[in-house]
Amino acid sequence: xxxxxxxxxxxxxxxxxxxxxxxxxxxxxxxxxxxxxxxxxxxxxxxxxxxxxxxxxxxxxxxxxxxxxxxxxxxxxxxxxxxxxxxxxxxxxxxxxxxxxxxxxxxxxxxxxxxxxxxxxxxxxxxxxxxxxxxxxxxxxxxxxxxxxxxxxxxxxxxxxxxxxxxxxxxxxxxxxxxxxxxxxxxxxxxxxxxxxxxxxxxxxxxxxxxxxxxxxxxxxxxxxxxxxxxxxx
Amino acid sequence: xxxxxxxxxxxxxxxxxxxxxxxxxxxxxxxxxxxxxxxxxxxxxxxxxxxxxxxxxxxxxxxxxxxxxxxxxxxxxxxxxxxxxxxxxxxxxxxxxxxxxxxxxxxxxxxxxxxxxxxxxxxxxxxxxxxxxxxxxxxxxxxxxxxxxxxxxxxxxxxxxxxxxxxxxxxxxxxxxxxxxxxxxxxxxxxxxxxxxxxxxxxxxxxxxxxxxxxxxxxxxxxxxxxxxxxxxxxxxxxxxxxxxxxxxxxxxxxxxxxxxxxxxxxxxxxxxxxxxxxxxxxxxxxxxxxxxxxxxxxxxxxxxxxxxxxxxxxxxxxxxxxxxxxxxxxxxxxxxxxxxxxxxxxxxxxxxxxxxxxxxxxxxxxxxxxxxxxxxxxxxxxxxxxxxxxxxxxxxxxxxxxxxxxxxxxxxx
Numbered sequence: 001x002x003x004x005x006x007x008x009x010x011x012x013x014x015x016x017x018x019x020x021x022x023x024x025x026x027x028x029x030x031x032x033x034x035x036x037x038x039x040x041x042x043x044x045x046x047x048x049x050x051x052x053x054x055x056x057x058x059x060x061x062x063x064x065x066x067x068x069x070x071x072x073x074x075x076x077x078x079x080x081x082x083x084x085x086x087x088x089x090x091x092x093x094x095x096x097x098x099x100x101x102x103x104x105x106x107x108x109x110x111x112x113x114x115x116x117x118x119x120x121x122x123x124x125x126x127x128x129x130x131x132x133x134x135x136x137x138x139x140x141x142x143x144x145x146x147x148x149x150x151x152x153x154x155x156x157x158x159x160x161x162x163x164x165x166x167x168x169x170x171x172x173x174x175x176x177x178x179x180x181x182x183x184x185x186x187x188x189x190x191x192x193x194x195x196x197x198x199x200x201x202x203x204x205x206x207x208x209x210x211x212x213x214x215x216x217x218x219x220x221x222x223x224x225x226x227x228x229x230x231x232x233x234x
Numbered sequence: 235x236x237x238x239x240x241x242x243x244x245x246x247x248x249x250x251x252x253x254x255x256x257x258x259x260x261x262x263x264x265x266x267x268x269x270x271x272x273x274x275x276x277x278x279x280x281x282x283x284x285x286x287x288x289x290x291x292x293x294x295x296x297x298x299x300x301x302x303x304x305x306x307x308x309x310x311x312x313x314x315x316x317x318x319x320x321x322x323x324x325x326x327x328x329x330x331x332x333x334x335x336x337x338x339x340x341x342x343x344x345x346x347x348x349x350x351x352x353x354x355x356x357x358x359x360x361x362x363x364x365x366x367x368x369x370x371x372x373x374x375x376x377x378x379x380x381x382x383x384x385x386x387x388x389x390x391x392x393x394x395x396x397x398x399x400x401x402x403x404x405x406x407x408x409x410x411x412x413x414x415x416x417x418x419x420x421x422x423x424x425x426x427x428x429x430x431x432x433x434x435x436x437x438x439x440x441x442x443x444x445x446x447x448x449x450x451x452x453x454x455x456x457x458x459x460x461x462x463x464x465x466x467x468x469x470x471x472x473x474x475x476x477x478x479x480x481x482x483x484x485x486x487x488x489x490x491x492x493x494x495x496x497x498x499x500x501x502x503x504x505x506x507x508x509x510x511x512x513x514x515x516x517x518x519x520x521x522x523x524x525x526x527x528x529x530x531x532x533x534x535x536x537x538x539x540x541x542x543x544x545x546x547x548x549x550x551x552x553x554x555x556x557x558x559x560x561x562x563x564x565x566x567x568x569x570x571x572x573x574x575x576x577x578x579x580x581x582x583x584x585x586x587x588x589x590x591x592x593x594x595x596x597x598x599x600x601x602x603x604x605x606x607x608x609x610x611x612x613x614x615x616x617x618x619x620x621x622x623x624x625x626x627x628x629x630x631x632x633x634x635x636x637x638x639x640x641x642x643x644x645x646x647x648x
Contacts, residue, residue, distance in 0.1 A: 054558055054641045075562045082560020093555050093645060097245035110560040156559070 001195055002028040002051055002164065007060035009046050009218075020046045021057070022218045028197055030163070033190040035206040035226075036199045038215035044199045045168055047215065051197060052085050052166045053077050082110050086157030090169035092149040094141040100152050101137040104128055107160040127159040128152070131185060147178035154185055158194070165189060167198040171205060183208060236572060242552075243573035247580075253541070260537060261581025262588060265620060268530065269589035269609065270596075272616050277427060277607045279503045284424050284431050286364040292459040292470055293430065293505040294321060297451060297497035299487060308490055311335050312497070313453030314439060314446035320477050326470040327459040331359035334444075334454045336433045339411045343395055350391065350410060351426075353433035354444050354455075362460040363431055370404035370419030377418070378438045385415035386436040388423035390604075410435060413442065425604040430456055432604075450487040451495070459499055467501070474499045527620075532627065539631045553636050554644030563637040570636055574629025575622065582618065 009021040020043045028034055028051070036044045049055040050062065053069065061070045069080060086107070094103050104124040128134050131151040141149055150170060157165050167186065171179030183205055190196050198209065206212050207226055214222035247254045281288040297316070298309045312321075317332055324330065334354040341348045360372035365386075373384045385408060387395070396403045407414050415437065424432040439446050445453065459470055475498070484493040500508065556566060586609065593607045 049642050052558075054645075075564070078557065078560050078562040081558060087558050089645070093551060093558075095242070095552050095555060097242055097249065097552075102241065106556065107559040110556075110562070110565065 001030045001032075001065060002026075002197075003063040004047075004051065005061045005063070007047075007050060007057045007062070009043070009050065009055070010058045020218050021050070024060070024215075024218075024220050026213065026220065026223075028164075028195060030195055031190070031193060032211060033187070033196045033209045034198070034211040034213060035209040036197065036213045036215060037201070037203070037206050040201075042215045043218040044215055046218075048166050048168050048197065048199050052087060052164075053081050054087075078110070079112075082107060082160065084162050084164055086160065086162040086165045088150070088153050088157050088165065088167040088170045090172040092141070092146075092153045092173075094149055094152055094156075096141050098140075099137065100128065100133065100139050100141070100144070101125070103141065103152060104155045104159050106156060111160060123159055124155070127155040130158065131155045145178075146174050147181060150174060150178075150182050151185070154182070154189075158189060163193075163195055165194050165196045167196065169199050169201065171200070171202065179205065239569045239572045240576050242569075243576045246549075246573070247577065257541065257577060258581050258584060261578055262584040264530070265582055265585030266588040266592065268527070268620055269585060270592050270607075273589065273593055273607050273609060277425075277605070279506055282428070282606060283422070284363045284365045285428060285502070287362075287460070288502045289464055290461050291362060291502065292327070292461065292467060292499040293502055294457040294459070294474070294497060294499050295430070295505045296456075296508065297495060299451065299490065299492035300494040300496070301491065302484075302493040304494070306490070308452060308487075308492070310452050310454075312455050312457065313448050313450050314444075314455050315449055316451045316453070317455055317457050320481070321457045321459070321474070324459070324470065324473055324477065326461075326466060326473045328462050328466075329358055329361050329460040331362035331458040331460070332356040332439060332455055333359050333430060333458070334439065335429065335456065337454070339435075341395060341408065341410045343397070348391075348394055350434040351432070352410070353431075353436050354439040354441065354446070355436055356439050359436075359458065362458045365421040365424075365431075368420045368422060369402050370417070372419055372436075373438050378440055381440060382438065383413065383415045383441070384418040384438065385410070386419040386421055387417055388421055388434055390423050391434045392420050408435070411443065423604050425602055425606060427602055427605070430458065451485075452487065471499050539628050549636070550639060550644040550647035553639055554641050554647070557641045557644065566637040567630075567633040570633035571626065571629040574633070575625035578622070578625030578628070582620075586614070 004024055004026045007021055007024040007026075008019070011018045011020055024047060026047075036047060038044050046055065050057050053062070053072075057070070061068050063069065064080065064084065069077065072080065095106070101121070101124050104127055105120050108120040108123060125134065125137065128137055131154050133148060133151050133155065136144060136148060136152075141152070144152065150173075153170075157167075165186070170186070171182050174182060179202070186196055186198065187208065196209075198205075200206050209226055212222070212224050212226050213220060279288075285291065294312060294317075296309060296311055298307055300307045311334075314332065322330055322332075332355060336351040336353050339350045339352045341350055357372070357374045357378060365372070368389055370386075372386055373382065377384050387403075387408065392403050393399055395408055396406065403417050403420060406417050408417055409415075423434075426432050437444075439455075446455075459474075461467055461470055478495060478497060481495060483495060484491055486492075553566060556569075557563075561569075590609055593609060596602065596607055597605045
C-alpha cells in the first residue's frame with residue numbers, strides 16, 4: 001500500500017546539515033496496524049510526515065498503491081492526501097474558530113465532484129457518531145476535554161473514508177484512560193479495514209498493534225511482528 | 235466552502251477587536267473619502283438638475299484669439315454676435331440654447347440690499363435644460379421679440395424678495411438695478427457649482443442693459459447644443475469646426491489683431507477640463523487620475539498587507555491543517571482573498587454609511603448653495619469596484635505567502 005525506498009531526509013541550514021532519516025526502506029501493507037517507536041529526535045515524525053506526503057524526502061521514492069508519487073505536484077499531492085490519507089496529531093490541530101462539526105467537515109470541502117453541503121453535513125455527523133461525540137457537534141474545540149478533542153480529530157481523519165490513517169502520538173497529550181479509549185477506537189477502525197500507522201513513545205500502546213518499527217538516529221533498526229493476529233490479506 | 239471561509243473571516247474579526255478596528259478604520263476611512271470625492275466629482279460633472287441631459291449636450295464655453303506667434307492670447311466666453319452668426323445656424327444640433335455667464339446686480343427689500351446673480355438667456359435655453367417651474371413659465375421668442383421686461387426667478391429669491399413662501403408671485407414686479415421686471419416664472423434653484431445654468435434671476439438676453447449687440451467675437455455668452463443622442467456629437471463637432479474654419483482671418487477685435495481662432499463644442503466634462511488645461515484633456519489626465527486613485531488606495535492597502543503578513547504565523551496551524559487534509563495552495567490563496575474581500579466589503583458597507591452621513595452634512599451645511607450631492611448608482615458601483623480592488627490589493631500578497639508555507643512548518647508553528 002505504502003512503499004518507501006531508500007528514503008533520506010536532510011535538514012540543511014546555512015551552517016549545519018542534520019540527517020533525519022538515513023536509507024529507510026519500508027512497506028506498509030493494506031489492513032496493517034503498524035507502530036513506529038524510537039527516542040525523541042530519531043526521525044519518527046519525519047518518517048510519518050513523508051509517508052503522509054506532508055513533507056518531501058531529500059532522496060528516495062514513495063509509492064502509494066503502486067504509483068510513484070515523489071514527483072507529484074502540489075495539486076496532485078493534495079488530492080492524494082485528501083482521498084487516501086487521514087491524519088491524527090498529538091496536539092489535535094483543530095481550528096478553534098470553527099465548530100466541531102465544521103472541523104470534521106474540512107476534508108470534504110476539498111473533495112471535488114461530490115459531497116454537496118447537505119451530504120457533507122451528514123457524513124460529518126456520521127463520523128462524529130462513530131467516535132461518540134454526536135452531542136458535541138455545535139461545541140467549539142475550546143469547550144472540549146483533551147480526549148474529546150482527539151476524538152474530533154479522529155472523526156475528521158475518517159470522515160472522508162481514507163484507506164490510510166496516520167497518527168502522530170495520538171495519545172501523547174492524554175491520560176492513560178483516555179489514551180486507551182483512543183487506541184480502542186483506532187483498533188476498531190483497523191478491524192473495519194483501515195490501514196493505520198501510529199508513532200508512539202508508549203511501549204504498551206505499541207504492543208497492541210500488529211507490527212513495531214524501531215528507529216534510532218534516523219535509521220530503521222528493527223521491524224517486528226507484535227501479535228499473531230496478522231490481518232487477512234497480509 | 236465560501237460560507238466556511240466567511241465564518242472564519244468573521245471569527246478572526248471578532249477574535250482581535252483592536253486589529254479589526256485598525257483594519258476597518260483604514261478601509262472605511264479611505265473608501266469614505268473616495269466615495270465623497272467621487273460623489274463630489276459626479277455632482278460637478280454628472281447629469282444633474284437642471285442639466286439632467288448633460289449626456290446629450292455639447293457646450294461652447296470659450297474661445298481663444300491668438301496672434302500669429304501665439305505670444306498674446308485673449309480668451310473668454312463668446313459674444314452673442316458670434317453665437318448668432320456661427321452657432322444658431324448649425325443644422326446638426328436638435329436645439330441650441332444660449333445663456334450668459336452670471337453677472338451681479340442689486341435689488342432692495344425694506345432698505346436691505348440683495349446681491350443677485352443674474353443670467354441672460356434665450357428661449358432655447360429653457361428647452362435644452364430641465365428647470366422645474368414651481369410657478370408660471372419661461373419667457374419665449376415672443377417675449378424676446380417684443381422686448382418684454384420679464385424675468386424668471388428662483389424659489390429662494392421669491393422668499394427673499396417677496397417674503398412669501400406659498401403665495402404665487404407670477405405677475406408681480408421685481409426691481410433690479412433700477413429696472414422693473416414682471417415675474418413670469420419661478421423655478422427651483424440650481425447649485426452654484428453649475429455655472430452655466432445657476433443664477434438667482436434670469437432675463438431675456440436682449441434687455442436694455444445687455445451687451446448682446448457687441449460686434450466682436452468675445453463676450454459673456456455660452457451656447458448649449460442639444461443632440462438627439464450622444465451618437466450625433468461627432469457630426470455636431472465636425473459641423474461647428476467646419477463653420478469656424480471658414481471664418482476669415484486675421485481679424486481685429488477691440489484693437490487686438492488675431493490670426494488664430496480656437497473654439498470647440500465639448501461635452502461638459504471636456505469643457506470643464508478646458509478650464510484647467512489650455513488644450514483638450516488627453517488620456518494622460520485620466521491616467522494621472524487613475525494613478526492618484528491607485529496610490530490613494532495603495533497606501534492603506536500596503537499597510538494592510540503588512541499587518542496581514544505579520545499575522546500569518548497566527549493562522550499557520552489552520553493553513554497546515556487545511557493543506558494536510560487536501561487543500562491545494564491555489565484553493566488556500568482564494569480562501570484568503572475571499573476573506574479579505576469579505577472584510578473589505580464590511581469596510582465598504584461602513585464607508586457607505588459614513589459617506590451618506592458626510593454627504594448629508596455637506597448638503598445641509600449650506601457650504602455649497604443648493605448642493606445635491608448623492609450616492610447614486612454609478613458612485614456606488616465605483617465604490618464597490620474600489621472595495622474589490624482594495625480587497626484584492628491587500629489580500630493577494632499575504633495569501634501567496636500563506637499558501638507557500640510548508641505543511642510541516644505550518645503545523646509546528648502552532
